[in-house]
Amino acid sequence: MTIDRSAVTRRSVLAGLFATAAAPTLANAPSRSPVPPARPAGVPALTDLATRAARPAQPTGSLVDLLERSGLSGETAVIALDAETGAVIEEHRADLRLPPASTAKALTTMYALHTLGAEHRFVTRVELSGGTIRNGTLTGDLILRGGGDPTLQTEGLARLADAVIQQGLRRVEGRFLVDETALPAIAAIDPDQPVSAGYNPALSGLNLNFNRVYFGWEVQGREARLSMDARSDREVPPVSVIDIRAAQRDLPVYTHDIRGGREHWTVAASALGRTGSRWLPVRQPGVYAADVFRALLAARGCHLPQARHSTAPQGTVLAEVRSAPLTSVLREMLRFSTNITAECVGLSSSMRQGVRPRNLHLSAESMNAWLADRYGAAGLALVDHSGLEEGSRLAPRAMATYLLAAGREGILPTLLREHPMRSEDGQVLQSPPVAVHAKTGTLNFVSALAGYAQPRGGRAMVFSIISADMAARRRIRDDDSERPTGTRAWTGRARALQQDLIERWAGLHG
Incomplete structure (x- = not known):
């Protein structure tokens, strides 16, 4: 030949x-949580x-x-x-x-x-059920309802939080209900992928940041300070339902399990040689999104009870954000x-x-x-x-x-x-x-x-x-x-x- x-x-x-x-x-997904830059208008034939x-x-x-x-x-x-x-x-x-x-x-x-x-748009809503807002207090339930939006970012949840504050809400006497049943809950797209693969998160009707959490580590001498958050360009809300600790081993680099309703990660200490960061997949998207929403509202002076996850009855729409x-x-x-x-x-x-x-x-x-x-x-x-x-x-x-x-x-x-x-x-x-x-x-x-x-x-x-x-x-x-x-x-x-x-x-x- x-x-x-x-x-x-x-x-x-x-x-x-x-x-x-x-x-x-x-x-x-993109390596940063915000929505990617807009595509230039028009596509040439x-x-x-x-x-x-x-x-x-x-x-x-x-x-x-x-x-x-x-x-x-x-x-x-x-x-x-x-x-x-x-x-x-x-x-x-x-x-x-x-x-x-x-x-x-x-x-x-x-x-x-x-x-x-x-022209379909995915809609995420905050609703009221069984009460009204009086003197800053909601006597009924507050509902965070997902609409299956795969593109919802922390910035979108922040807009919802701002709208809630503008309605005068500062405290909820009833329940904080989270409804993610718009789509079935799926623990991972492909269960055979590496545990740390950010492109293989869980799915639900309430998703946030492509269902990834930001893991950062800052190396100081022989120690590394670890953190988890749901950052956007404007805010860095903490995450309290997902934690991570360093383990004295070489392999595996990451492990993950769920205990007590929380996600627990470990990372091999030998992998933390220099200060860095990466996105890790989230396995409980609704829990994650609700936690971030509570943190965003708390930073604005509004305090919510712990979230309860269930199918919630339709309520009165207080605020909503729509996808593109x-x-x-x-x-x-x-x-x-x-x-x-x-x-x-x-x-x-x-x-x-x-x-x-x-x-x-x-x-x-x-x-x-x-x-x-x-x-x-x-x-x-x-x-x-x-x-x-x-x-x-x-x-x-x-x-x-x-x-x-x-x-x-x-x-x-x-x-x-x-x-x-x-x-x-x-x-x-x-x-x-x-x-x-x-x-x-x-x-x-x-x-x-x-x-x-x-x-x-x-x-x-x-x-x-x-x-x-x-x-x-x-x-x-x-x-x-x-x-x-x-x-x-x-x-x-x-x-x-x-x-x-x-x-x-x-x-x-x-």
Whole structure:
């Protein structure tokens, strides 16, 4: 077999660059708690982007040769279709079902849009029940009611607290009720993830800060001062229902359990070498949110009794905060690949469909059936809405069938992030020969990319690429599972292959 040495050199550069960028993309929420910066208004059409670049080069060699030269272990399945006719441009094992990783979020997007509506907003409310406010005292109950909002931040709870203070409330004689039953309570998206993975929190109808708590440690000499809080840009409310202590050990780095209604973390003292911080997942979201709300009100001079968690009767609305419209929520979900957003909008959609899912598997079954019925995407076997759990399976042909049909409705390509194409020295091309809007997907030893591509002067395409080394996944040691040996280099090679494939198809179809 003849090998193009210039192609190998270029691929090595790109693989190294992609490997460097691979670590933080395991379907995590933003590293800071505030809502991410607003996306610039308007999304340029793929055809507009493509007109600014040179035509793609004609490919040399076969698809099988390209796959072999990638040096990627495991299995790779791919397909590219003409976006207008649906004709196959090229395929390889396109019916092989593999884990889609976060490309599953592209499927959840249209399920949510059609079920909930583009203008749907999640609402979190404070209500009064059985009494009135007199001289600063509420004689009845105060209710904090979640509406399944996956994007609620400490800043939003602070706005609720300010509104309550403006109503004159300073004390509650009745109960402080917390209702998080808008969605089922789920202890973790994927129980097999590392215990400290911030991208794998619990879910409920009342969520806060992507259901993560801020853990900070300040090293002073041989001691480290540990703290937990629910910080925003403006406030740093303390958290009293989650604690952490250092333990004299090396491994495991973190442990977690729930006792007496509280969450207890330990961290290996040897891991606290220098002052630092990170976000840890929350396993009791309603308890966490209620605790932070009490702290915010206490700082404003209003004192609440301890929270009681139950289904509360509808009361008189005292204040509310609303999420951004669903289209904005989904755009941010696709940009940052936030698992909690995908799961909450998926669960909310299934419940709107009349399903009462006890877990994510049942909700995903409802979505699989809906997608097959509306878009003809047969054989989907997703077990959640985010793609985090490796048990999900789909074939590239099914994904491409979905993208083809959904793309004709117009909105999905505008929600997907513009996917960067890179030069031979690894720089992002400002005017690439092919413009791509796509969703990435990354798990340890799994890499996927699915979306739309518009070659310069050519016809638009839809494509789906999935690579997975399931044997390597099974070899991951428990104590190494947050950053397994070899996964970064493997992911870099997978991403370099993805660009090679897109450029190849652009040349074939240009």
